[in-house]
Amino acid sequence: MKNPLLSLSAILAASALALTACGGEGDGDHATDSAADGASPAAEGAEDGVLAVVEHMYGPTEVLEPQGGELRVVALGWSDAEIALALGVEPVAVHDWQSFGEESHGVGPWAADLFDEVDPEVIPRTDGDLDYEYIQSLAPDLILNVNSGYDEAEYQRLSEIAPTVSGPEGAANYNPGWEKQTQLVADSLGLSAEGTELIEQTHAKIEEAREAHPEFEGVEAVTGSKFGEAYGLNLSGDMRWDIMELLGFEMYGPAAELNNGEDFYADIAEEQVxxxxxxxxxxxxxxxxxxELQADPLISSLDVVQQDRAVFLESDSELSMAFSAGSPLSIELVLEELTPQLAEAVENLD
Incomplete structure (x- = not known):
């Protein structure tokens, strides 16, 4: 099994809003959540046969060492699979949140080549309930659902199939924060130290990009979209804004007034464009x-657009998808491709 973290200094030095090869059979009998007195959030090897004890919003989950093979992980949460891959673990199944498709193994193109020993099952995104019988047929040892809608009934049903790890305590739906998501996935895999290292390396790469562009400091910015007849603004907690702040930008005053610290997205009415x-x-x-976005009469009337200070992303471009993925690997790609476009936009302020 490849372990990209061992060469991640090279990977992340080049620049990205979940496993392993086939292993022991898994079934509902090993879905054990246990509260161990004094256990750390991720007690790796806390006792014989235990890989980790992981604390999350629904309490502690005990992950057992696989019997006779590699850990079989089903990655259901948004970008959970990409984080596992960055840690050298290949999921046996991936929930394809961004419709990357089977050719990309259900993950972003920037992560697809990290599948080596496993050809994962790709679970298409659906607005309905998960297919629990199908998930059980995959015989998982662990289910990652760290970045999700945090439905407790869904969590309980998944936990009947295999040990399941949900989001961090207090997280809003689909908003665990990339650092906490990364650490929870790593803890679940018994790779806590490697997860911390991955977070540190990603922050170092972000800081390197920030230092290379001191002109970003204090510039007021926004990130947002239009869908149908509606407009939306990304707020703190959404990596599509957070990466801007990490690069030195400040949220534009009228947008900051909507930044309540709870929601990561705000609807914008036509009169608020x-x-x-x-x-x-x-x-x-x-x-x-x-x-169609560029032709929108309200968007096209804005000074930021007319003065070439807006960066427009193609909806199906690799950059746009990475911008939404919010994983360490996708952040890497965003730093490589978005930063030069931001620099051009800032130049047009003069």
Missing amino acids: ETFDADVAVLYPIGYTLQ
């Missing part, structure tokens, strides 16, 4: 073309 008129804006369409 000037909320996007910051020094710099990153805008992307959802459900239609970039050309």
Whole structure:
């Protein structure tokens, strides 16, 4: 099994909003959640036969050492599979949140080549319930559902199949924060130290990009989208904004007034579209073309657009998908490809 973390300094030095090869059979009998007195959030090898004890919003989950093979992991949460891959673990099944498809193994193109020994089952995204019988047929030793809608009934049903790890305590739906998500996935795999290292390396790469662009400091910015007849603004907790802040940008005043610290997204009415008129804006369409977004009369009337200070992302481009994935590997790609476009936009402030 490849372990990209061993060479991650090279991977992350080049620049990214879940496993292992086939192993022991898994079934509902090993779905054991146990509260160990004094156990750390991820007690690796806490006792014989225990890989880790992981604390999350629904309490502690005990992950057992696989019997006679590699850990079989089903990655259901948004970007959980990519994080596992970055840690050298190949999921046996991936929930394809962004419709990457089977050719990409249900993960972003920036992560697909990390599948080596496993050809994972790709679970298509659906608005309905998960197919629990199908998930059980995959015989998982562990189910990762760290970045999800945090439905307790769903969690309980999954836990009947195999030990299941949900999001961090207090997280809003689909908003665990990339650092906490990364650490929870790593803890679940018995790779806590490697998860911490991955987070540190990613922060170092972000800081390197920030230091290379001191002109970003203090520039007011927004990120947002249009879908159908509605507009939306990314707020703190959404990596599509957080990466901007980490690079030195500040949230534009009218947008900051909507940043309540609880929601990671705000609906913007037509009469509020000037909320996007910051020094710099990153805008992307959802459900239609970039050309349609650029032709929108309200968007096209903004000074930030007319003065070429807006960065527009194609909805199906690798950069746009990485911008939404929010994993360490996708952050790497965003730093490589978005940062130069932001630099051009800032130049147009002069």
